[in-house]
Amino acid sequence: MKKLFLLLALLALPGIAEAGIRLKSKGAGPNYLYEKDSKALASSVQLVFRTGSLADPKGKEGLSELAFRSLLGATKKRSKEDFQAAVERLGASISIDVGAGRAILSVDALSDNLEPALQLLAEAVLEPGLVDEDINAIRSELLAGVNQELSNNRRILRRIFRQAIFRNTALAFPPEGTLNGLSNATNEDVRAFIASQLKAKDVIFAVSSNRSEAEVKGWIEKTFANFPEGNAPALAMPSPEKIEGRTVFVMDRPGSTTTEIAIGHHGILANNKDRDTLETGLFAFGEDMTSRLFQELREKKGWTYGAAAGFDLFERPRRYPGAFLVWSFPQAEHTQELVLRALEIYEDYAKKGLTAKELSFAQKSLGNSYPFKFATSRSRLTARLYELLENAPHHDVAEYRGIVNGVTRGSLRSAIRKAHNAENVAIVLVGDPERTKGLLTAIPKVKNVVKITDPLAAF
Amino acid sequence: MTRATLALLALLALPGLAWGKTEKVKETKLPNGLVVHEYKMKNGMQLLLVPDKSAPVFNYQVWFKVGSANEKLDPRLQKTGLAHFFEHMMFRGTKNVPEGQFDIQLSQAGAVGENATTWLDRTNYFESLPKEKLELAFRLESDRMANLKIDEKSYKTELGAVIGELKMGKDKPSRVASEAVWDLAFEKHPYKWTVIGTEEELHSFTVDDANYFYQTYYAPNNATLILIGDFAIPNAIALAEKYYGNYKPKDIPKQELPAEPEQAKKRKREITHPLANANFLAMGYKIPQGNHPDMAALEVIGAILTTGDGSILEQQLIQTGIASHVSAGPYRTRYPSLFFFTVQMAPEKSDSKAINAFDDAMSRIRKGQLKEEEIERAKNQYLLMAYNDLLDSSAIGRNLGEALVSTDNYLNEFEVLDAVKKVTAEDLKRVAATYFTDEKLSFVRLVPGKGASK
Numbered sequence: 001m002k003k004l005f006l007l008l009a010l011l012a013l014p015g016i017a018e019a020g021i022r023l024k025s026k027g028a029g030p031n032y033l034y035e036k037d038s039k040a041l042a043s044s045v046q047l048v049f050r051t052g053s054l055a056d057p058k059g060k061e062g063l064s065e066l067a068f069r070s071l072l073g074a075t076k077k078r079s080k081e082d083f084q085a086a087v088e089r090l091g092a093s094i095s096i097d098v099g100a101g102r103a104i105l106s107v108d109a110l111s112d113n114l115e116p117a118l119q120l121l122a123e124a125v126l127e128p129g130l131v132d133e134d135i136n137a138i139r140s141e142l143l144a145g146v147n148q149e150l151s152n153n154r155r156i157l158r159r160i161f162r163q164a165i166f167r168n169t170a171l172a173f174p175p176e177g178t179l180n181g182l183s184n185a186t187n188e189d190v191r192a193f194i195a196s197q198l199k200a201k202d203v204i205f206a207v208s209s210n211r212s213e214a215e216v217k218g219w220i221e222k223t224f225a226n227f228p229e230g231n232a233p234a235l236a237m238p239s240p241e242k243i244e245g246r247t248v249f250v251m252d253r254p255g256s257t258t259t260e261i262a263i264g265h266h267g268i269l270a271n272n273k274d275r276d277t278l279e280t281g282l283f284a285f286g287e288d289m290t291s292r293l294f295q296e297l298r299e300k301k302g303w304t305y306g307a308a309a310g311f312d313l314f315e316r317p318r319r320y321p322g323a324f325l326v327w328s329f330p331q332a333e334h335t336q337e338l339v340l341r342a343l344e345i346y347e348d349y350a351k352k353g354l355t356a357k358e359l360s361f362a363q364k365s366l367g368n369s370y371p372f373k374f375a376t377s378r379s380r381l382t383a384r385l386y387e388l389l390e391n392a393p394h395h396d397v398a399e400y401r402g403i404v405n406g407v408t409r410g411s412l413r414s415a416i417r418k419a420h421n422a423e424n425v426a427i428v429l430v431g432d433p434e435r436t437k438g439l440l441t442a443i444p445k446v447k448n449v450v451k452i453t454d455p456l457a458a459f
Numbered sequence: 460m461t462r463a464t465l466a467l468l469a470l471l472a473l474p475g476l477a478w479g480k481t482e483k484v485k486e487t488k489l490p491n492g493l494v495v496h497e498y499k500m501k502n503g504m505q506l507l508l509v510p511d512k513s514a515p516v517f518n519y520q521v522w523f524k525v526g527s528a529n530e531k532l533d534p535r536l537q538k539t540g541l542a543h544f545f546e547h548m549m550f551r552g553t554k555n556v557p558e559g560q561f562d563i564q565l566s567q568a569g570a571v572g573e574n575a576t577t578w579l580d581r582t583n584y585f586e587s588l589p590k591e592k593l594e595l596a597f598r599l600e601s602d603r604m605a606n607l608k609i610d611e612k613s614y615k616t617e618l619g620a621v622i623g624e625l626k627m628g629k630d631k632p633s634r635v636a637s638e639a640v641w642d643l644a645f646e647k648h649p650y651k652w653t654v655i656g657t658e659e660e661l662h663s664f665t666v667d668d669a670n671y672f673y674q675t676y677y678a679p680n681n682a683t684l685i686l687i688g689d690f691a692i693p694n695a696i697a698l699a700e701k702y703y704g705n706y707k708p709k710d711i712p713k714q715e716l717p718a719e720p721e722q723a724k725k726r727k728r729e730i731t732h733p734l735a736n737a738n739f740l741a742m743g744y745k746i747p748q749g750n751h752p753d754m755a756a757l758e759v760i761g762a763i764l765t766t767g768d769g770s771i772l773e774q775q776l777i778q779t780g781i782a783s784h785v786s787a788g789p790y791r792t793r794y795p796s797l798f799f800f801t802v803q804m805a806p807e808k809s810d811s812k813a814i815n816a817f818d819d820a821m822s823r824i825r826k827g828q829l830k831e832e833e834i835e836r837a838k839n840q841y842l843l844m845a846y847n848d849l850l851d852s853s854a855i856g857r858n859l860g861e862a863l864v865s866t867d868n869y870l871n872e873f874e875v876l877d878a879v880k881k882v883t884a885e886d887l888k889r890v891a892a893t894y895f896t897d898e899k900l901s902f903v904r905l906v907p908g909k910g911a912s913k
Contacts (some may be wrong), residue, residue: 024729039491039513039711044848084769089832091839093767140780141898148783150736151632151907154472255733255909257626289573290559290566301557302619307626331623368569375514375587376851402829 006441010059032220033206033384034213036375042091043114043209044378045216047125048248048385053175054100054235054320056446062146062177065098065187066100067193071105072096073134076127076273080134083124087431092117094124098175101235101320103197111210115156115219119236125198126331135187142182146456153331157260157430159455164249164426165266165323169238179456188224188428200227206385208377240266245447248440251455259335259431263342264325264431265424270317270390272413276403282310283366283411284358285349289367292343292358293326296363303334317333318403324420332435339427339439353413367401480704481506481696485517490852491849495869496692500699503680503708507859507869508695509687511852517688518572518852519596520585522860523713525676527656528579529792531649532714535671540656543577545623545672547910549584550575551613553606558613561599568592572853576784577654580793581864587853590689594698599686601702604677609669618661625655627751632735633803636905640743644725644797644901647717678709682867685859689851716794725897731908736771736782737806739905740813744798745895749791750866755878757798761788762837763829763887764800764820766844769836772802775816777797779864781808783816798894799899810904824891834884841879845872 056063072094075078085095091110097103105125107116119404149155159174166172173181205224207216243265268275279287286293286309297307307328314323326346330338354362374380385396395403429436440449452459489509498506527543530536552558565573565586573586577911584603588596627633638653645651656663684703686695722745732739746757764772764787776782782804790796802813823829848854862871 006682013665037850039493039511040850042843042850043492052728079761081774085832085836088767088836089544091843093840093843108843108847110839110846118727141778144780144783147806148737148803153630153734160626208489248850258631263756288566290562295559298620298623300616302616303623305620305623311857319840330624331619331626334619364567365569368567368592369571369822370569371515371589372569372587375516378850410530448563459835 009304029166031204031388032217032382033204033388035208035214035377036210037208038047038212039363040208040210040377041111042108043104043111043208043211044108045114045118045121045220046206046385047121048204048389049197049232049440050101050202050389051104051235052099052101052103052231053173053177054170054238055193055197055233056170056177059181060185060189062142062175062190063193065175065177065182066135066142066182066185067190067197068103068105069098069142070135070190071124071128073138074129074131075123075330075387076129077123080129083120087117087120088319090117090120094121095436098448100171100175100315103320108281114209114211118219118223123309124315125265126224126226127259128194130191130194131201132187134143135190139182139185142176143179143197146179146182150456153256153258153260154266154352155432156251156253156455157428159352160249160251160430160452161262161264161323161325161426161428163459164247164428165243165264165327166238166240166321169240170236171238171240171321178458194285197232198228198259199230199232200230201229203227204385204388204410206381216308222449234398243362243426246423246425246427246445247448247450248427248429248443248446249450249452250436250440251430252436252439253329253430253454254432256330256430257332259332259429259435259456261328261330261335261342262428263339263346263425264314264323265421266427267311267314267322267324269321270319270386270392272317272419276400276413276418277407277412278459279311280359280366280404281349281354281357281416282363284354284362287312288365289317290361293342297328297342297346301334301338301341303338304328304330307430309346316386321365332432335429335431335435336439339429340442343422343443350416350420350422353409358408359407359412363404363407366404370400461690471875483578487847489855490876493687493855497869498696500679500703502704502706504699504706505683506696506699508686509685509852509855510690510692510759511687512689513688515589515590516587516852517593517686518585518856519586519600520853520856521585521600522583522683522685522859522864523677524580524581525576526580526582526864526866527654527713528649529653530674531652533675533712534715536668538656538660538663539654540580540660540845541668541672542665543655544618544661545669546575546577546582546584546696547617547621548609548614548669550867551605551617552608553602554608555606556600561603563597564595568595578763579654580783581860583860585853585856587688590664591874593690593694597698597702603707604679605706606701607673609673611664611666612668614666621655621661622658622793624630625658625661628655629720630734632641632732632739632905633741633801634709635732636730636739636741636903637799637801639730639903639905640741640797640799642905643728643784644722644743644745646720648719648794649716650792650796666722669874675709676711678711679703679706680708683860683863685856687856692733699860703826713807718797719839722898726901727904728902729904729906732905733909735905735907737907738804738810740801740802740804740810741905743816743901743904744790744800744894746796746798746898748794748865749866750795750871752878753890753893754789754791755875756886757789757894758841758875758879759834759837759882760824760887761798761890762841763824763833764817766837770840771820772816776802776813780805783814791861791865821891821895824887825895827888828883829887831884834882834887838879858889
């Protein structure tokens with residue numbers, strides 16, 4: 001595959017809804033978002049909750065994931081096996097996606113069977129069994145998944161980077177949690193979590209279907225009529241400690257033929273007023289395959305299969321703090337030269353921003369590709385959900401092009417000064433120690449070197 | 460007759476622009492209502508045009524019927540890795556578009572999803588663009604089909620990126636194990652060799668090899684253009700004639716495949732990987748080529764085993780914490796292939812639990828002990844997966860293209876969908892007894908350990 005990074009560049013586009021798409025609320029109750037897809041043979045309904053791993057108590061990291069996954073066990077009416085069989089015989093599939101600040105239960109179903117599939121989803125949400133046997137089994141499954149991360153250098157890198165910049169906050173661990181956290185979260189914690197978090201005023205129903213809006217809305221109102229009233233507790237937004245100086249975090253993985261590298265710091269919020277400006281700059285700096293970083297490290301030097309930089313590489317900007325990172329995975333023998341060069345390129349960008357030619361290029365590219373945000377019903381739905389959940393501003397195509405074309409080199413430099421800093425960064429290296437050890441003294445201005453031995457534990 | 464019609468007829472009469480040269484073959488309605496219009500150009504290039512006005516964008520894919528399997532058999536090359544390496548070179552420069560400009564022009568035009576892939580039987584190139592950029596796509600894609608300029612410097616630089624990709628794969632235990640299964644299962648057939656080749660092979664390729672490969676296999680009569688999105692068919696055909704119409708067909712080498720000797724007994728191999736923290740099991744059973752009528756039953760068997768939370772092995776291995784990932788299903792390829800079953804074991808869990816669970820499940824299928832509801836579940840899960848894959852234009856194009864290169868019938872995937880609906884317990888019983896036998900099995904067990912990763 002030639003280009004891994006185009007997808008990342010696509011992800012870098014601000015997620016905002018087009019003109020004419022507006023949210024419809026049912027009084028103070030749940031929100032409904034609907035997108036028609038007349039060609040679809042399968043439909044999707046998502047129940048989106050404004051909760052997630054930010055609600056995990058300290059020492060019980062992974063509780064929210066465990067709790068939401070437990071909804072797919074037995075219900076009050078049938079065993080786990082019977083429930084799964086009933087869903088899947090319909091040509092339906094229920095999945096769970098827990099993030100830091102949102103949790104999504106989705107049902108995908110053959111459109112002809114959407115109504116009975118919704119009834120089963122309602123059964124899982126409104127009448128969950130939450131029996132010990134199922135919760136214990138799901139905990140074992142999650143523990144196996146977390147353990148498995150130890151065979152994957154990229155997953156290890158992400159774990160370490162997370163802790164490096166979000167230490168002592170609820171963002172320090174991914175929603176999958178930790179081995180200790182999952183073990184400490186009791187079955188009673190799971191039941192209490194579900195009882196407190198699944199409330200009518202916080203849920204959003206997001207639908208993409210070839211069935212009519214009235215039809216689907218009617219089914220939802222009927223099947224979820226008994227949704228528990230009230231609000232879930234508001235999530236506390238974490239305030240990570242400021243990163244001072246350059247700290248290198250290194251984990252030895254003897255035998256690695258590539259080195260996973262991340263250089264980064266805190267990111268921005270979804271509603272940051274400079275976001276479109278900053279993302280215009282990042283497109284030309286590191287998000288596209290025509291970017292400086294990709295061109296220099298891969299196209300000219302051939303040190304790596306890929307190199308990229310942006311806010312979205314970690315997680316799309318949201319209503320809680322995110323991250324900015326430069327990421328690459330060079331052949332092990334090019335580790336040192338790549339890290340030093342990547343730092344130089346980032347230092348230059350943080351100081352000077354873009355050239356006039358680069359800025360003009362980014363403006364044209366982003367403006368021309370913006371309509372893809374709305375090319376499918378599911379992408380439109382994603383954009384609307386993002387706007388609603390993360391307080392992200394809405395722009396239609398013309399408005400977005402106006403904003404991006406209005407970015408100047410001066411306004412970009414000013415935004416960069418507030419959001420980027422090449423001096424205060426975490427540098428994470430996961431690779432063969434023979435290839436990383438020389439680097440520890442070669443990187444300029446390093447304040448501290450931290451050796452990681454267990455990326456699954458707190459450090 | 461309107462003025463517009465007269466103008467169109469006048470256009471048709473112009474030499475070089477006359478889309479009358481391009482013949483309509485047939486049109487077929489897909490399950491989602493879109494229609495595939497098939498055309499054949501005079502030079503043998505196939506066009507699959509699927510208009511869809513639901514968004515002001517289009518997806519452009521060019522598929523070449525050449526992949527890694529063709530290289531080993533080529534008398535000049537006799538190595539693997541060039542088809543993929545060459546795919547990378549296609550993004551460099553041409554006589555008309557200087558190095559780097561291909562990406563720059565597409566990116567500036569708002570392209571998304573620009574990429575390419577190489578597999579056993581094919582290489583494909585694709586991107587999506589706003590509808591106003593249709594001619595740009597034709598111009599750039601047709602240009603690199605015929606006018607590529609390969610120089611020593613860019614060749615060496617790209618080699619670094621390809622070796623980086625190869626090493627990235629070597630750091631993944633699951634990938635190393637899967638490649639070992641292909642190697643173990645085939646003795647003579649080129650599916651034995653990895654698509655990306657070895658580091659030694661990659662270093663041995665020359666610019667002359669790349670030019671030879673390009674001149675031999677990249678030809679209009681070895682290519683299919685799949686275009687899906689917001690465009691008018693007459694315009695697309697006029698552009699195809701304008702940009703591809705002058706390319707001459709070539710004599711594509713007809714390769715005689717070496718007969719793969721009948722496998723007489725189960726093959727086993729144990730390998731170590733320095734980055735693994737738990738065992739990874741990969742099993743490949745010999746199955747027929749992609750257009751074989753048993754493919755639907757094989758897909759259903761894959762779904763019975765691992766598709767959905769209610770599948771047998773999800774329940775027995777994942778939901779019990781014995782394994783963290785399982786997968787099963789047939790590789791549909793042009794020549795006889797493999798049904799893969801893989802298990803990522805959890806640390807310190809016994810392999811025998813996974814192997815026994817698989818054997819028990821297969822035994823139930825062979826003996827016809829599955830309940831009707833289990834079969835219905837699996838069939839519907841397969842349909843759901845397939846329907847979800849028809850939601851965007853690039854996925855529809857991929858379905859048509861993969862079917863074309865592996866079966867010569869771009870509608871094969873949709874025919875398999877229909878066949879899946881008709882699969883019976885008897886079909887499953889027969890297919891399980893035919894293909895899931897010890898003498899068709901190649902089994903690789905990857906364990907954590909020092910030493911070479913392969």
